[in-house]
Amino acid sequence: xxxxxxxxxKAKFGDAIIATESQHGDEVALVKREKLKxxxxxxxxxxxxxFDMPVFCTCIDLLDWRPVKAPGTASSARPAWDPTGDxxxxxxxxxxxxxxVPHRHRIRLKVALHExxxxxxxxxxxxxxxxxxxRETFDMYGIDFQGHPxxxxxxxxxxxxxxxxRKDYPKEKRQPLVRRSDLxxxx
Amino acid sequence: MLELVTTKLEDVANWGRKFSLFxxxxxxxxxxxxxxxxxxxxxxxxxxxxxxxRFSPRQSDLLMIVGTITEKQGPALKRIYDQMAExxxxxxxxxxxxxxxxxxxxxxxxxxxxxxPVDVYIPGCPPRPEQVLDALILLQDRVAxxxxxxxxxxxxxxxxxxxxxxxxxx
Numbered sequence: 577x578x579x580x581x582x583x584x585x586k587a588k589f590g591d592a593i594i595a596t597e598s599q600h601g602d603e604v605a606l607v608k609r610e611k612l613k614x615x616x617x618x619x620x621x622x623x624x625x626x627f628d629m630p631v632f633c634t635c636i637d638l639l640d641w642r643p644v645k646a647p648g649t650a651s652s653a654r655p656a657w658d659p660t661g662d663x664x665x666x667x668x669x670x671x672x673x674x675x676x677v678p679h680r681h682r683i684r685l686k687v688a689l690h691e692x693x694x695x696x697x698x699x700x701x702x703x704x705x706x707x708x709x710x711r712e713t714f715d716m717y718g719i720d721f722q723g724h725p726x727x728x729x730x731x732x733x734x735x736x737x738x739x740x741x742r743k744d745y746p747k748e749k750r751q752p753l754v755r756r757s758d759l760x761x762x763x
Numbered sequence: 764m765l766e767l768v769t770t771k772l773e774d775v776a777n778w779g780r781k782f783s784l785f786x787x788x789x790x791x792x793x794x795x796x797x798x799x800x801x802x803x804x805x806x807x808x809x810x811x812x813x814x815x816x817r818f819s820p821r822q823s824d825l826l827m828i829v830g831t832i833t834e835k836q837g838p839a840l841k842r843i844y845d846q847m848a849e850x851x852x853x854x855x856x857x858x859x860x861x862x863x864x865x866x867x868x869x870x871x872x873x874x875x876x877x878x879x880p881v882d883v884y885i886p887g888c889p890p891r892p893e894q895v896l897d898a899l900i901l902l903q904d905r906v907a908x909x910x911x912x913x914x915x916x917x918x919x920x921x922x923x924x925x926x927x928x929x930x931x932x933x
Contacts, residue, residue: 732870733835740869748867754837754878 578603578681581625585683589615594659594688604671604684606659612687613697619674619683620702627683630703631673633710635717638667639743659688667691670719672699672706689719698724716741773909780824781906782812784852784899787823789843792830794857797889806892811899820846825902828881831859832872844879850913852902855881856895858888880912 582596582603592611597604607615619627658665666688675682687696698721700707710721711730718739721727729736736751788798801808808814817823820843832840844853855875858864861884863873875881882905885898905911909918 731835745869749869750834750872751869752834752837752872752877754841756876756878756880 578683581619581681581683584624585615585619588618602682602684604686606669606686606688609687609689609696612685613699613702616672616674616685616699616702619685624679625676626678627674627676629675629677630699630705630709631675631682633670633672633699633706633713635713635719635741636669636671637717637741637743638665638669641665664690668694668717668719670696670713674703694718695720695722697722698727700724715739718742774907777907777909780850781903783815784811784813784825784902784906785815785817785823786813786825786827787818787820787843787847788816788827788829789840790827790829791832791836792857792859794830794859794889797892797895798827798829798856801892801895806896808896808899811896811903813899820844821848823847824851826851826853826879827856828853828860828875829856831864831866832875832878833870834872835870837872837878840875841878849917850911852906852911852913853879853881853883854898854902855884857890858886860884861886864888882911 579598582593582598582605585605586593586596589607589611592608592615593605594608595606605615619625668689668691669686670689671684671686673682673684689696694717696719698706698710700710700721701723707725708730710719710724711727713719714721714724714727715729715731716739728734732740733753735753738745788795790798800806802814802816813825820826824847826844826847828840844851853875855861859866859871860875861881863871865888867873872878883898883902885894887894890898902911906914909915
């Protein structure tokens with residue numbers, strides 16, 4: 577549907593676009609973290625792109641993730657997911673979905689991150705709508721948005737330790753703020 | 764004789780209380796729709812004298828916890844409960860308020876009774892209005908029997924006070 581956006585991105589930015597895919601009418605571009613801000617600025621300001629609407633920003637935790645086995649291939653033929661080409665599978669993919677109202681096309685930008693380096697440029701000052709979305713992503717996944725104007729928890733309380741939507745957060749671990757003092761005793 | 768009069772007086776007061784429960788609806792989630800249905804004319808909680816929601820905890824004596832309580836809301840719920848005047852009663856409306864329901868995770872409290880005492884639990888997701896009316900009738904019986912948690916607590920505090928006074932007198 578928006579293949580021409582992907583083509584334009586590849587023509588303009590070359591190696592900064594690590595990989596692209598089109599699935600179910602959605603075009604995805606995995607981009608280099610260092611170039612993300614330039615690409616996003618161009619997508620917003622170029623007249624032929626004119627992405628004026630932030631749709632969502634979220635994160636995918638790829639802990640223990642493997643690509644789905646293609647039908648007919650041996651089970652050992654699963655390739656490791658290595659988009660950055662440094663021999664390591666990324667732990668997180670941060671994604672921003674954009675839409676252009678005048679041109680009626682959409683694109684999703686993705687940045688792959690390793691576990692011990694979760695810094696990513698913030699797009700909150702390019703599209704103000706990403707402000708709270710990035711705060712939510714920070715709250716739930718602990719992604720550090722560099723240059724975000726107000727990066728703090730949005731849903732959870734400040735006393736909460738950790739980031740609950742990470743796959744290694746214990747499923748039922750609660751961090752209570754208050755409990756009845758009379759739960760043990762004569763009641 | 765005086766004791767007989769005060770006991771009877773309290774019975775009369777409780778008779779009045781059970782038919783004029785002023786509820787504070789602590790509505791946090793989808794159960795609120797069912798709460799509206801109970802309050803609206805078709806099921807009409809007014810038939811049991813509890814039709815008057817007060818949106819100040821200081822003016823109400825029945826706290827209805829309608830919907831999921833999150834860990835973040837715990838302090839607010841506790842504070843609202845503490846602001847209500849004695850005697851007070853609490854109903855947990857729906858499974859989320861009773862046990863956490865299907866939320867077994869980082870954010871949902873496993874039942875409002877983790878923070879405050881609850882008199883009547885209503886199961887259901889959401890409960891039928893008839894269940895709510897049934898719970899209200901159960902609660903009315905408790906009010907009349909002086910069996911509500913705060914009535915028992917007041918009674919216990921009174922006994923403790925009397926015992927300590929008796930000890931001082933000795």
